[in-house]
Amino acid sequence: MNLFSTYNHTHVIVFNWNKFSETMFLEKIILSKKDKMFFLSLSKQRKIEFLGIRYALRYIGIKMNVFYNEKRNPFLFPLGGKNISFSHSFEKIAIAISSYHIGIDIEKSRKDNKIIKIKKKFIRDDESIFINQNYEKDYLHIIWGIKESLYKLKGGIFYSFLNHYKVSPFCIKNDSCISCWIITNYYSKKFYAFYRKIEEYYLVYIIDLKKK
Structure with missing residues (x-):
């Protein structure tokens, strides 16, 4: 382990x-x-x-x-x-x-490039502009992991990966901590996501350090 x-x-x-x-x-x-x-x-x-x-x-x-x-x-x-x-x-x-409340996700990078095929289902327009095309799969997996972790963090009550979750610009070469948000018509809160690459897997987890 x-x-x-x-x-x-x-x-x-x-x-x-x-x-x-x-x-x-x-x-x-x-x-x-x-x-x-x-x-x-x-x-x-x-x-x-x-x-x-x-x-x-x-x-x-x-x-x-x-x-x-x-x-x-x-x-x-x-x-x-x-x-x-x-x-x-x-x-x-x-x-x-x-x-603290926590959400975690792990995803394997698949050879069929499924993550690229479904990116329109979870990548917002304001997220697509900072994705480096040379590392597109890395960015997509990390963003997916962040949104999946936020979804789990809040018990699945915010279901839209496009409308309820937002990831701030980041660089995969330098950043180990990424700003992200849960956003609704009546609620907005900032979180920080941690990620690492383990072999061909992407591990992401988010800790809600503020219990309220």
């Missing part, structure tokens, strides 16, 4: 799910009867994700369980001032645990 720490209140963990087996995880964690019943209904990859998330929590010393609300957003119980977000893409799973 790769463990990235942001400040002293946030942990970001990335690992390849196909390098772990069910047996390896089950030797290290104990599932409740309810968790065991749910676990048996999952696909092979979902089982590893299910176990991996719980192992990651114990890996950093958090003894809590993961549950989902009515909108399928994950939360930790018993409530102890910690928030969780996770994402998966092909072989990798990314998990973020923080004292």
Whole structure:
């Protein structure tokens, strides 16, 4: 597992799910009867994700369980001032645990250039003007990850990647922290996104340092 720490209140963990087996995880964690019943209904990859998330929590010393609300957003119980977000893409799973609200996304750069084919669905006109065409795929993946992370950060209540989220100009060669916004007719708030490239994957996460 790769463990990235942001400040002293946030942990970001990335690992390849196909390098772990069910047996390896089950030797290290104990599932409740309810968790065991749910676990048996999952696909092979979902089982590893299910176990991996719980192992990651114990890996950093958090003894809590993961549950989902009515909108399928994950939360930790018993409530102890910690928030969780996770994402998966092909072989990798990314998990973020923080004292603050947090959203995370990981995406693999695909050879079919799908991200370029769908860019009109999430790239605003004022974002397209600062995208360096020599690094278009990098910019598109980072912007997508930012908007996906903002979407998760606010529990999916703002659904339009074109109208509800905006990314400020940035340079992928120099910046590791990017300004971004949630915008609606009655609400506007600035956030900062962190990103890094891990092999052919793009990892993005956003921490809401202001709880209100």
